[in-house]
Amino acid sequence: MIESEFINWEAPDGDHPARRLSQLSYDAVSRKDKATWLTLFADDAVLEDPVGPSFFDTEGKGHKGQDGISAFWDMAIAPIREFRFTIRDSFANGNACANIGTFSTVLEDGTLADTDLIAVYRITDDGLIQSMCAHWEVDRTMASLRKPE
Numbered sequence: 617m618i619e620s621e622f623i624n625w626e627a628p629d630g631d632h633p634a635r636r637l638s639q640l641s642y643d644a645v646s647r648k649d650k651a652t653w654l655t656l657f658a659d660d661a662v663l664e665d666p667v668g669p670s671f672f673d674t675e676g677k678g679h680k681g682q683d684g685i686s687a688f689w690d691m692a693i694a695p696i697r698e699f700r701f702t703i704r705d706s707f708a709n710g711n712a713c714a715n716i717g718t719f720s721t722v723l724e725d726g727t728l729a730d731t732d733l734i735a736v737y738r739i740t741d742d743g744l745i746q747s748m749c750a751h752w753e754v755d756r757t758m759a760s761l762r763k764p765e
Contacts, residue, residue, distance in 0.1 A: 622646035624702040627715065632708035637745055638715055638737045642701045650689050657685055658744040665692065665750040666733075678747075698722040711746075712738045722764075730760040 617625050623642050629635070637656055644653035657663070662678040663685050669676035672692050679688040693699075703717035719731045733752035740746045 618643045620646055622698075622700050624700070627703045627706035627717075629706070630708065632713060633743055634711060634713035634737045634739045635706055635708045635715075637739055637743070638706075638713055638735065641737075641745070641748070642699075642703075645693060646699050646701065648694075650686070650694070653689065654682060654686060656745050657682065658740050658742070658746050661685060661745055662747045663688055665748065666752045666754065667749050670754055695724060696721045697724055697726075711740075712736060726764055728760075728762050728764060729757055731757045 617623075617629050618639050620643055623639070623646060625639070641653060641656055644650075644656070660681055662680050664676075664678040665672065665688070667676075672688065673679065679685050698721065700720040701717060702720070703715045705716040707714045714734055714736045716734050717732075719733065721729050721731070723729065731752050733750050736747075736749045736751070737745055738747045
């Protein structure tokens with residue numbers, strides 16, 4: 617596991633390539649390192665966050681390829697001041713892993729939000745992320761919005 621004050625890994629941590637890539641992804645996001653984050657994805661990767669139609673992806677078809685994933689970063693990750701990841705469980709099998717946890721964010725105006733989710737990572741034979749599908753509900757995240765105390 618990568619040591620980071622922004623990642624609280626409470627889950628099993630057996631060495632598995634998909635699990636390690638998920639951890640590298642969380643680390644890059646927490647450091648706001650877009651360039652490193654993009655290197656984790658295959659050229660034809662697909663990112664769905666959340667799965668299905670949302671304000672990030674009105675058609676619900678996912679963000680495809682390096683250009684689409686880069687645009688997702690600019691729209692959904694760049695505006696966030698801080699990310700903290702708490703992973704409570706992780707299942708790694710074959711070329712994939714599914715992590716269960718909460719992504720806590722601080723928006724630019726200081727508003728806090730928590731997103732409970734399951735994030736599924738599938739990887740290529742070359743050790744890159746082929747797809748990342750985050751299952752979470754926008755309404756539940758919106759209901760968690762609050763100002764800091």
